[in-house]
Every structure is written in C-alpha cells, then in structure tokens.
Amino acid sequence: MSAADLTRSTAADLAHRLTTGEVSSVEVTQAHLDRIAAVDGDVHAFLHVSENALETARQVDADRAAGQALPELAGVPIAIKDVLCTIDMPSTSGSKILEGWIPPYDATVVARLRAARMVPLGKTNMDEFAMGSSTEHSAYGPTRNPWDLERIPGGSGGGSAAAVAAFEAPVALGSDTGGSIRQPGAVTGTVGVKPTYGGVSRYGAIALASSLDQVGPVSRTVLDAALVHDVIGGHDPRDATSIPDQWPSMAEAARRGLTGDVLKGIRVGVVKELEGEGFQSGVKQRYHETLDLLAAAGAEIVEVSCPHFEYAVAAYYLILPAEASSNLAKFDSVRFGMRANVTGTVEDVMAATREAGFGPEVKRRIILGTYALSAGYYDAYYGSAQKVRTLIQQDFDAAFEKADILVSPSAPTTAFKFGEKLEDPLAMYLNDVTTIPANLAGVPGMGLPMGLAPEDGLPTGLQLMAPARHDARLYEAGAAIEQLLEGNWGHALWSQAPELGANGLATALGSNGGAR
Amino acid sequence: MSEITPERVAHLAMLARIALTDDEIEKLTGELGAIVDSVAKVQEVATPEVAATSHPIPLTGGMRPDVPGQTLTTEQALAGAPDHDGSRFRVTAILGEEQ
Numbered sequence: 001m002s003a004a005d006l007t008r009s010t011a012a013d014l015a016h017r018l019t020t021g022e023v024s025s026v027e028v029t030q031a032h033l034d035r036i037a038a039v040d041g042d043v044h045a046f047l048h049v050s051e052n053a054l055e056t057a058r059q060v061d062a063d064r065a066a067g068q069a070l071p072e073l074a075g076v077p078i079a080i081k082d083v084l085c086t087i088d089m090p091s092t093s094g095s096k097i098l099e100g101w102i103p104p105y106d107a108t109v110v111a112r113l114r115a116a117r118m119v120p121l122g123k124t125n126m127d128e129f130a131m132g133s134s135t136e137h138s139a140y141g142p143t144r145n146p147w148d149l150e151r152i153p154g155g156s157g158g159g160s161a162a163a164v165a166a167f168e169a170p171v172a173l174g175s176d177t178g179g180s181i182r183q184p185g186a187v188t189g190t191v192g193v194k195p196t197y198g199g200v201s202r203y204g205a206i207a208l209a210s211s212l213d214q215v216g217p218v219s220r221t222v223l224d225a226a227l228v229h230d231v232i233g234g235h236d237p238r239d240a241t242s243i244p245d246q247w248p249s250m251a252e253a254a255r256r257g258l259t260g261d262v263l264k265g266i267r268v269g270v271v272k273e274l275e276g277e278g279f280q281s282g283v284k285q286r287y288h289e290t291l292d293l294l295a296a297a298g299a300e301i302v303e304v305s306c307p308h309f310e311y312a313v314a315a316y317y318l319i320l321p322a323e324a325s326s327n328l329a330k331f332d333s334v335r336f337g338m339r340a341n342v343t344g345t346v347e348d349v350m351a352a353t354r355e356a357g358f359g360p361e362v363k364r365r366i367i368l369g370t371y372a373l374s375a376g377y378y379d380a381y382y383g384s385a386q387k388v389r390t391l392i393q394q395d396f397d398a399a400f401e402k403a404d405i406l407v408s409p410s411a412p413t414t415a416f417k418f419g420e421k422l423e424d425p426l427a428m429y430l431n432d433v434t435t436i437p438a439n440l441a442g443v444p445g446m447g448l449p450m451g452l453a454p455e456d457g458l459p460t461g462l463q464l465m466a467p468a469r470h471d472a473r474l475y476e477a478g479a480a481i482e483q484l485l486e487g488n489w490g491h492a493l494w495s496q497a498p499e500l501g502a503n504g505l506a507t508a509l510g511s512n513g514g515a516r
Numbered sequence: 517m518s519e520i521t522p523e524r525v526a527h528l529a530m531l532a533r534i535a536l537t538d539d540e541i542e543k544l545t546g547e548l549g550a551i552v553d554s555v556a557k558v559q560e561v562a563t564p565e566v567a568a569t570s571h572p573i574p575l576t577g578g579m580r581p582d583v584p585g586q587t588l589t590t591e592q593a594l595a596g597a598p599d600h601d602g603s604r605f606r607v608t609a610i611l612g613e614e615q
Contacts, residue, residue, distance in 0.1 A: 104593065
C-alpha cells in the first residue's frame, strides 16, 4: 500500500491489515508522521508530535512477530487532545500557564490506549482550557480547517477534528463539555461522540466544568469511533463520577448497524426547537434531505418538543463558568505551571501569574463564574441554572417516550472565517446551541457528516442523541445512517476534502460532494 | 440592566486572584454586562417548585478498602513546580508587611 493509502484508511481497515501482516505498525506510523510533516505547517492540528511513536510501533511489530495475542487496535496510531495528561508529552490544555508542563501520570483514557497497544502520535490543539468553539482561543495560535484554511475547524477540539479530517491521524481523542467534540466534527466533515456522562473516565483530563466534561472518540467513520470508545470506556475507580455498570460493545453495535436493517421502524425524534432561526439554509436543506432518506428507509419520523432547550445556552454559561472558576483555582504558581517573575507576597505572584498566563476568554469566564457564585447572587444565577438543568432533563425524558433517538443538526452553520465571532462572545456561545442540552442532561450525543452545504461547499453535521447509558443505540443507528448517506452520495464525505498542498494552498478536487 | 460596574469587576478579579489591567477591567465590564443580561433568562423558568440538578447522573459515593494506594513520590510531585527545595514547594512571603 502507498503511504497515501495508509493515511486514508480507516482504523478498522488498518487494524485488519496489521493483523494479517500486510503492513507493519512502523509503516503505518511513519506514513502518518510524514503526512503531519507535509501538511501540519498549514493545518496546525498538533501542538506536539511524539518522539516515541516509531519506537512504540516497533515494539508492537516485534510482539506481533513473536506471536503474542494483541488487542484489535494494536499498532494503530491515534492523536490525543492536549487536555489529557500524558506522562511522556507536554500537556498544556492550550494555555500558556501550562507551557511545557509534563504531568507525572497518564490520564486513564491514555493509559487505556497504551494498554490497547495503540500508538500515540502527539497532542492536538484546542481553545485554552477547552473554552471556545473555534480554536482561536488557543495560546499557541489557531488550527485551520482542512476544507478551507481561512476558516475555523470548530472548537474546542478543532485540533483533533482537523488532524483526522486532514489524514494526519485515523482517530483521535477529544473532550466535550458543551459540544467540543461534536461541533468540530460538523464543520470538518468527521465523526465525534460525547458518551453518557460517567461512561468514560475523566481522571487526568484537565477539568473545565466537572459536571459537564466527557472524553470521547473522534474519527472519520462511526465504526472507528466505536472501536476507540470500547478501548477508553468503562468504570474507573479513580473517577468518583464514573458509572460502575458493564457496557455493551460499541463496535458490535456499529457492525450491527452496518449489516442489519436497523432503521426500519426506529422512531426518530426531530427536536422542533433545534432548527429554524439562526440555522444556515444549506444546513437545514441537508437536514431535511436526511430526514427524508431516513423515512424512505423505514424510520418513523416524529416531531418532539423540548421547550426548555431555549434556556440551555444561558444555563450553560452560568454552570460552566462557575465550575471553571473553581477548577482553575489550582493554577496558583506554586505546584506546577508558570510563575511570573515579580516580587511581593505569594498572592501578588499568584495574581500576576494568572494575569500573564490566562488568555482573555479564560479570564472572562473565571470572572463571570466568580460573580455567579458570589453571596447574594448564587440563587439568582447558579441556583436558577441548576433548575433549568432539571427542566431540560424532563424535556429529554418526555421526548424519549416518543422516540428511540433524537436528531438535530450538529451545528447551526458551516465553518465560519477566522475573526468573524472573536470580538462577540455571545455570538460565539450560540455555536453550541444544538450540543449543549446533551451535556446538561448527561445523555450521549454523536455527530456525523450530513453532506456539503450547497451555498459554500462546506461540511454539515447531523447530531443523534440517545437516553443516558444507551450509547450503543447511537452507534447502531449512526453506522446505518452513515451507510445510507454514503450510498446516496456514492462516496464518503471525507474523501471529498480538498488536497492540501505543500505550498500552503488547499486545492479543491472540483467536486461539490455531499448529498445532491 | 445588570449590576456589572468596573468596581465590581475589579473586586471579582481580586477574589479570583487575577491582576487585571485597567483596560481589561473596562472591556470586561461591558462584555460581562451583556453576558449577564443574557444568561439572566434562566430566572424566567426557575420557579420555586423546580428542583435543582447538580450532577446529570446521580451516583452514590463508594468506599474503597482502607489500604495505601499508589501515590506520587515527592520527586514526581515536585517535578513540575516552579521552585522547590527538594522536599517542599518554595514560595515568596505568605504575609505582606502591613499584615
């Protein structure tokens, strides 16, 4: 296989070829490192590329040659969002305050990747402490969207999504507090899953908002996301919010979706409140075409109403800053990270360090959170937001009485241009209007490609949501919907991404791709 | 209208231990005012009879056996510190002159 074939293969396909001995992990890993060297100057998906990747791959090849039984994804490379602690690579969460920090332990999900003998390629870019929807708030400069280098790749996990969309990695890890996996998936034409809250360990994930954060897979296909989910998921005694239940195999669910007739009779709930005003016309068009395809495949389309979703963004921008202001208190210039070179008491040094080390969005949210938690304001803001959370959970409960899965667009628009929303925090916050309800209620959500918007030729995304603990239902239905859409287009959406040239120009392949 | 004034932002910044500049305080006053006005919308539906939810999936805390677990060594714990003396984090004075 050529290097280009290797980088355009799915993780499932690479795993199969590695098992049969057709390719080695060193060849697969080298192909991806070469691809990173060729295109990442333009894309800037990575903050750090691992020096150990080839050695890790070599060990997998040696163990395979020695006849050891290896896990399914052994030897398959993976990119890791910089919010996750890695013992052998800097972990900055996109912030200056953690520049160069190497944690003394691995996040549980990273330890599980290593136990599964996957090959970490490096750390991906993100908005600082995962606060943002565009990567423009990264202290290390933005990531560029492989579909159009003048546009944002979504956020906060724009680095992981762009790495996968630009064929720099077959799969990646992300984290999703209000849409940071699913919204980047939508605007880069890739797949991403926010698992049920507590389904995947948060131990070693640098906390943003502890009651909302979830780690999840990023990929080009639903099956690949499922394979990674099976590796990272399950109970972790180190995370007090980790659900102790046994989970079914997500990969088996995805494979059922690809082979069975799972769409016949499935009740698909269309959330009335998640379309209409503020949604781009091409997004709405592809969404309704997809619903028509689902109906033709035997799905029962039902309209559901979630009247409190319109309060979700407001509740989220109280709960998140409140929790973040507490979580980020640990960056105190004492135990790790940056210390400003000033004289004075420890509190003076602390305040100067946090002034110099945090970017504008982080300061904005810490101050907002401090306000929301202040005596005299707590009940009016934070307390009220927690009540909205209850109302949104009740909306979901009622909707899931009528439907097996809920759907909406993953994001209201396609990728916007750099700078377009940077000076208007409220406009930026509205990017997550579709994704935030799932975080507030703890239910799982998946984003998958839904075709290219006719007006700009850029990717759109479909969001699926299932009841808490029913992540497998998303993979089963998601794989079937992906297959239905690709059958209609005649190709996978990601195969239509423009070539990235060595000279920094993205050259369109001349296809409009997507649904026609 | 919100009650976000430059004095309040300066006070919040002190509580959050961020030495904001005067320019930042001015800019944040306007931005936070707009954000607070917008998020105050939660009060429309947060009526007294609605219960609050703090965590999406209710779990009761489990207990583990009372045996020493794996913990960081002193060397590991100090590895990322800006300054230390080999066994402790080193910081500047805790109290100012006036204290």
